[in-house]
Amino acid sequence: MSELSFEDVTIRYGRTTAVDGVSLTVPAGAVVGLVGESGSGKSTLARAAVGLAPLTCGRITLAGAPVPTRGRPRPLQMVFQDPYSSLDPRMTVGDSVAEAMPPGSSRAERRAEAARLLELVHLDPVCAGAVPSRLSGGQRQRVALARALAARPRVIIADEITSALDVSVQGTVLNLVRELQRELGLSMLFISHNLAVVRYVASHVAVMRSGRIVEQGPTARVLTEPAHDYTRALLAAVPGSRRHPAKPGAGQR
Incomplete structure (x- = not known):
């Protein structure tokens, strides 16, 4: 596993800026959560990492080198939101x-x-x-x-992989992510709009709004002592966000 770094990444589509100067690191062997509302730029950033969205400026590196987007095997693998079309x-x-x-x-x-x-x-x-x-x-x-x-892969990018699942089944998948991280030293960028889910699987979290990272740090600190008004608003808007969304063994299907 290797460190994945986004360095001042900007992605524009015409006059629309989807990602605006984002810097974010996924340390080797860590699960980093990326949270924000729909349209905040989370999935665009993920797609850029695997070569599906072109950078306007900035760079994305793996262990200090540019991420290869051609050839096999690809060092970054993406798991998409919809299990029925992936x-x-x-x-x-x-x-x-x-x-x-x-x-x-x-x-x-x-x-x-x-x-x-x-x-x-x-x-x-x-x-x-x-x-x-x-x-x-x-x-x-x-x-x-x-x-x-x-x-x-050296890093897995999981883009809203539980949002299309029933709540009971979400627990099974989240427990599996935790288990894989523990047993394999899995490195993962875990994208979700659900702060409770991120609290359960990620050691660090970054909060994204309108294409920018507005706050990031250890999950426990960011979600219990948020420094930014937007993070506080996200926490207030999600019922039960301060509780774990699943327990080991829950929803085995």
Whole structure:
């Protein structure tokens, strides 16, 4: 795992500035939460990291070097919000996971690795033969995490990966993120509009408004002693944001 850094990143579309001079670091082995309302620029910043949105100025580096956006395997992998559209409906789960693996291994090795990754995200390896339509939303999102891990990334970017799921299933996915971080030393930029979710999974948090980072620091400090009015407003607007959204073992589906 390596440190991911956004250095004075600005992204404009015509006269619209989506991201305005953002500097943010995801330390190696850490989960950093990025929170803000819809339209604040969170997803645009994430897309820029994986080469899906061009920078107007600034730079994005991984371990001090520019992030490569071509070739395989990609050192940054993104897990998207919608588990129903992020997987190819024509491919089996096993093939989807294997497709993301670095080249060079045999078909048997790839099948074995796909089974191992499915077990890692708490899915029965038998699921490898199923198509995504046979799985629930929570199961599909765990497949998406397995697929991201298959590429052996140095950082994973999770863009609102629980917002399309039922509350009970959200707990399963959040517990899995915590477990993967603990067992693998996973480095992750975890994007969410839900401050309670970020409190549960992230050690550090950055608050984004209108394309800018208005506050950042250790999660416990930012969410219990917010320095910025916008952070306080977000906290006040989310019922239960000061409580953990899930407990280990909750909502296992």
